[in-house]
Amino acid sequence: MIKCVILLTSLLLILPTSQASTSLQLEPTTGLIEGEPGDTVGWGFLLTNTENFLVVTGAEFQSSTTHGTFTDFISAPENFFVVGSGTGASSAWGQTFDFANQTGIGSFRIASDAAQGTIFGQIVLTYDLFARSPFNPLFDPDTDTLANGNFLTANAFIKINTVPIPPAVWLFGSALAGLGLIGKRRRI
DSSP, X not given: OHHHHHHHHHHHHHXXXXXXXXXXXXXXXXXXXXXXXXXXXXXXXXXXXXXXXXXXXXXXXXXXXXXXXXXXXXTSGGGOOEEESSTTOBSEEEEOOBTTTTBXXXXXXXXXXXXXXXXXXXXXXXXXXXXXXXXXXXXXXXXXXXXXXXXXXXEEEEEEOOOOOOHHHHHHHHHHHHXXXXXXXXXX
16 A cells, blocks of 8 residues: 555656646637638637747648638748747737738638538647747757647637628519519510
8 A cells, every 4th residue: 555655656746747838829719700701710819838939830720621711820930939938038929810911820711602600620730849949049950949840729610601681682683573574574
């Protein structure tokens, strides 16, 4: 019994006791965005990292259905940033979605023929981890690289709303059909 207690205690000391030091939060926090067929929508984000230095290498929207096209904004060279604690970085970095300025995780262009419904998927963010900030003059990618190809995921949803045809259009269409029938009767 004492051996089991000692073994369990030593295992607890060996295992990491803290939560993950890196996290991804989408904006909106529910991960749900919505639009109509043909619209371009997207997500903002908040990325936190309290250990080492993180550099984002890419993002994608993964889903079992394809009702549009995802465009990665976060890994564009003009959006380069380092997330980490220490000189040359911030432990949190976020951006709101702005299609014109191409900020946020990325954009999703809803296909013009997409049916009403919800697309369920995940945003997958890939990143590399370094012991020293790439902004540090002493940075050397050969010796400061800790891990490549890491990833974070966040549930993401796209609600597709269809544009209802206004009652006035139905009324106008009925009037045209009626005029067509009247014109046809007069010719007979």
